[in-house]
Amino acid sequence: MQLSPKAVARFLGTRLLHSAIVLLGVMIVVFALIQLVPGDPVRLALGTRYTQESYDALRAASGLDRPLWEQFFTYIGSAVTGDLGVSFRSGQPVTALLLERLPATLSLAGVGLLIGLLIAVPAGIWAALREGRIADGIVRITSQFGVSIPDFWMGMLLILVFATGLGWLPSSGYIPFSESPGGWLRQVTLPAVTVGTVAGAILTRYVRAATLDVANMGYVRTAKSKGLAPSTVTIRHIMRNALVPVLTIAGIQLATILSGVIVVEVVFAWPGLGRLVFDSVASRDYPMIQGAVLLIAVMFLLVNLIVDVLYALVDPRIRLA
Amino acid sequence: MKKNPMVAVTSLALLTLAACGTGEAVDLNGDADDVEGAVLQAAIGGEPDQLDPHRTSAYFSFQVLENVFDTLVEPDENLEMQPALAESWDVSEDQLTWTFQLREDVTFHDGSEFTSADVVYSYERIIDEELANAWRFDAVESVEAPDDHTVEITVSAPTPNLLSNIGGFKGMAIVSEDNVESDEISNNPIGTGPFSLASYTSGDQITLEANPDYWGGAPEIAGVEFSFISEPSTALAALSGGEIHWTDNIPPQQVEELDGSDSVDLEVIPSNDYWYLAMNINEEPWDDERVRQAIAYAIDREAIIQAVSYGTAQENQLAIPEESVWYTEYSNYTHDLSEAERLLEEADVDGGSIEFLATNEYPETVTAAQIIADNLEPLGFEVSISQPDFSTWLDDQNSGSFDMLMMGWLGNIDPDDFYYSQHHSDGGSNAQGYSNQDVDELLESGRTETDEDARAEIYAEAAQIIADEASYIYLYNPAVIQGWSPELSDYQARSDAAIRFRGAVLEE
Numbered sequence: 001m002q003l004s005p006k007a008v009a010r011f012l013g014t015r016l017l018h019s020a021i022v023l024l025g026v027m028i029v030v031f032a033l034i035q036l037v038p039g040d041p042v043r044l045a046l047g048t049r050y051t052q053e054s055y056d057a058l059r060a061a062s063g064l065d066r067p068l069w070e071q072f073f074t075y076i077g078s079a080v081t082g083d084l085g086v087s088f089r090s091g092q093p094v095t096a097l098l099l100e101r102l103p104a105t106l107s108l109a110g111v112g113l114l115i116g117l118l119i120a121v122p123a124g125i126w127a128a129l130r131e132g133r134i135a136d137g138i139v140r141i142t143s144q145f146g147v148s149i150p151d152f153w154m155g156m157l158l159i160l161v162f163a164t165g166l167g168w169l170p171s172s173g174y175i176p177f178s179e180s181p182g183g184w185l186r187q188v189t190l191p192a193v194t195v196g197t198v199a200g201a202i203l204t205r206y207v208r209a210a211t212l213d214v215a216n217m218g219y220v221r222t223a224k225s226k227g228l229a230p231s232t233v234t235i236r237h238i239m240r241n242a243l244v245p246v247l248t249i250a251g252i253q254l255a256t257i258l259s260g261v262i263v264v265e266v267v268f269a270w271p272g273l274g275r276l277v278f279d280s281v282a283s284r285d286y287p288m289i290q291g292a293v294l295l296i297a298v299m300f301l302l303v304n305l306i307v308d309v310l311y312a313l314v315d316p317r318i319r320l321a
Numbered sequence: 322m323k324k325n326p327m328v329a330v331t332s333l334a335l336l337t338l339a340a341c342g343t344g345e346a347v348d349l350n351g352d353a354d355d356v357e358g359a360v361l362q363a364a365i366g367g368e369p370d371q372l373d374p375h376r377t378s379a380y381f382s383f384q385v386l387e388n389v390f391d392t393l394v395e396p397d398e399n400l401e402m403q404p405a406l407a408e409s410w411d412v413s414e415d416q417l418t419w420t421f422q423l424r425e426d427v428t429f430h431d432g433s434e435f436t437s438a439d440v441v442y443s444y445e446r447i448i449d450e451e452l453a454n455a456w457r458f459d460a461v462e463s464v465e466a467p468d469d470h471t472v473e474i475t476v477s478a479p480t481p482n483l484l485s486n487i488g489g490f491k492g493m494a495i496v497s498e499d500n501v502e503s504d505e506i507s508n509n510p511i512g513t514g515p516f517s518l519a520s521y522t523s524g525d526q527i528t529l530e531a532n533p534d535y536w537g538g539a540p541e542i543a544g545v546e547f548s549f550i551s552e553p554s555t556a557l558a559a560l561s562g563g564e565i566h567w568t569d570n571i572p573p574q575q576v577e578e579l580d581g582s583d584s585v586d587l588e589v590i591p592s593n594d595y596w597y598l599a600m601n602i603n604e605e606p607w608d609d610e611r612v613r614q615a616i617a618y619a620i621d622r623e624a625i626i627q628a629v630s631y632g633t634a635q636e637n638q639l640a641i642p643e644e645s646v647w648y649t650e651y652s653n654y655t656h657d658l659s660e661a662e663r664l665l666e667e668a669d670v671d672g673g674s675i676e677f678l679a680t681n682e683y684p685e686t687v688t689a690a691q692i693i694a695d696n697l698e699p700l701g702f703e704v705s706i707s708q709p710d711f712s713t714w715l716d717d718q719n720s721g722s723f724d725m726l727m728m729g730w731l732g733n734i735d736p737d738d739f740y741y742s743q744h745h746s747d748g749g750s751n752a753q754g755y756s757n758q759d760v761d762e763l764l765e766s767g768r769t770e771t772d773e774d775a776r777a778e779i780y781a782e783a784a785q786i787i788a789d790e791a792s793y794i795y796l797y798n799p800a801v802i803q804g805w806s807p808e809l810s811d812y813q814a815r816s817d818a819a820i821r822f823r824g825a826v827l828e829e
Binding site: 039040043045046051054058089091164167170171174271272276282 | 364367368370371373376378450451452453455456504507508522523524525526548549550551552554555556558559561562564682709710711712713715716719742749750
């Protein structure tokens with residue numbers, strides 16, 4: 001088929017090259033932006049009560065007394081080897097800190113998106129097939145609510161009902177999957193439902209729209225007039241073709257959740273990337289901010305790459321090029 | 322409302338600070354690692370930035386480190402200095418040499434013996450590396466160890482507050498040289514305190530394990546697991562739901578409702594932190610003390626306290642709270658608009674615009690600014706409130722780009738902490754630009770006066786001038802608000818907001 005090894009290799013090669021250029025761009029932009037943001041990490045770390053000598057000592061120790069270009073090239077140089085520097089705030093290597101946060105972030109993003117898709121795919125298709133009828137209206141209004149409800153409020157509501165009220169699930173915290181799969185599931189459920197509801201609401205609208213587009217295509221009419229069973233038409237002719245735009249949006253949603261859903265993480269005390277980035281920005285922890293943005297960029301690129309490969313699998317008309 | 326520890330972030334920053342409804346008490350579902358027995362689940366409002374006591378300035382770090390490290394002396398619940406690693410001390414006749422006798426039965430968590438060399442190393446590290454707390458040793462000329470269990474500190478002038486400088490908070494902790502040299506102290510600190518670090522998962526939790534060899538006696542509980550819950554209503558839900566035993570992240574608006582609750586024991590006590598207003602004395606019209614006084618008369622303190630703390634804070638027109646031995650009664654400023662108008666007229670000021678520097682890092686500054694804007698409107702002042710993040714706030718404060726600002730100081734103990742740096746003409750934190758020869762002299766003599774009564778009088782006099790001339794307009798002492806499960810006993814909230822779990826008992 002289209003996925004000959006040669007085509008795949010060429011495709012991946014080009015994409016990797018493009019990715020490297022994008023990443024370099026990201027690094028330059030982030031480095032420059034950080035310099036433009038007001039606020040002095042040294043002053044923040046010391047507070048307001050310190051001597052000038054303390055200030056100078058910490059500034060030198062953080063490397064901030066060196067010329068900007070020198071700081072930049074040192075940063076790029078080490079980043080290439082996977083060394084993203086040392087966090088001002090914690091004194092720990094940035095790479096290690098980021099990797100520590102990844103499992104929680106991946107858990108929340110994965111389960112959240114899964115919940116979102118479980119809501120969106122059936123609801124979207126169901127609404128599209130009943131366009132203009134009551135069912136469609138219900139789905140559209142409900143998804144409008146889902147998009148509009150602040151995740152903060154949704155999270156607190158879930159805590160009130162399922163943690164404080166019913167006592168079924170814990171209100172906060174995280175347990176690694178490797179430590180206890182059951183504990184992990186209990187912890188991830190409420191935050192993932194919060195994330196998933198919002199993602200699901202957004203996705204529902206796309207699934208519905210995509211299904212409608214496809215359902216009005218000539219070949220669907222042809223399939224129907226051939227006398228195929230409605231379920232066959234829906235599954236083989238409509239759903240498969242509607243998947244392409246849905247994949248794109250799902251990919252974007254996934255990347256968005258991966259890059260940190262700060263509010264949800266704060267509400268559920270979830271140790272994800274979002275809170276790390278938030279804290280790092282607040283303390284002007286330059287190496288940490290640069291590292292986190294780089295990681296987020298890498299995740300975006302990866303998700304996009306996977307989505308592109310999936311396109312080709314889902315839709316025979318699309319070739320890897 | 323500073324106790325919403327969101328705030329505490331910088332704590333130290335500004336500060337000297339140191340700055341279950343329940344289910345089973347024992348919850349060993351694997352996340353407490355290898356700690357066996359009753360593990361106290363505690364939720365603090367944010368994650369420590371790092372665990373090196375000499376390098377961090379974050380209150381969240383000190384909440385944990387209070388239980389891991391020791392200082393030579395430490396404040397008791399009345400904030401008076403008591404023996405800790407030093408069991409006794411003498412001051413020479415000329416007040417220039419302090420000799421500390423160290424305990425002999427102390428070991429670090431890694432089993433190594435604690436000796437005077439560790440004290441010398443720790444203090445020299447702060448001094449030589451110019452760490453943030455180096456200023457606490459300004460008067461110190463040398464730190465020496467004549468023998469294994471004696472430390473001699475020589476000062477250049479009598480220093481009555483030496484004890485609070487070296488023991489006021491765990492930022493002056495005695496650390497282990499090996500731990501520092503191996504670069505592990507920032508995430509795996511080794512101290513001599515009642516608990517040792519068992520595990521630290523970034524973003525998630527820190528587990529402490531009881532130190533069976535603690536010189537003050539092994540703790541009752543097997544360990545403490547700190548989780549980081551920044552959203553107060555989540556922390557409260559976790560406490561009422563029995564997931565945690567203790568938190569200091571209680572929404573102040575819930576205090577009234579929680580008081581008398583069966584599932585949560587609540588303690589609300591005044592802290593020795595304080596919040597103040599300051600005006601930029603380097604700019605007109607704030608250089609005229611009458612204008613500053615007018616503001617002090619115009620603001621509605623009661624409304625501010627109600628809005629920022631739901632009435633849990635304690636009004637105070639000076640810095641030091643009523644509970645302190647250094648307290649001075651002062652209440653000259655009443656809410657009196659006509660007095661404010663009179664003063665403004667005398668100063669020939671007819672309103673104007675005010676740039677109020679608040680910060681979203683400390684939401685109380687924004688809330689109070691709104692009330693103050695309202696209070697000042699009848700006087701013809703138009704207040705515009707800016708609320709940058711704290712980093713930018715510090716820049717603006719230091720560069721003097723403000724007319725008025727509100728901020729707090731946390732964790733002060735000695736009156737010198739409360740007044741010198743903020744109001745001495747050469748004070749490092751005198752961003753408002755106050756200068757008064759008499760106050761300078763008083764604050765200098767307070768630094769070296771060794772008679773406690775005479776010293777108290779000096780500071781009382783200085784504080785009154787400072788308030789009279791409105792270098793700061795003092796507002797209130799916020800409350801320390803902590804809640805815990807009825808299963809937790811033998812624990813008490815402290816006015817310096819230090820969290821000490823060493824004596825705590827958890828019912829099983």
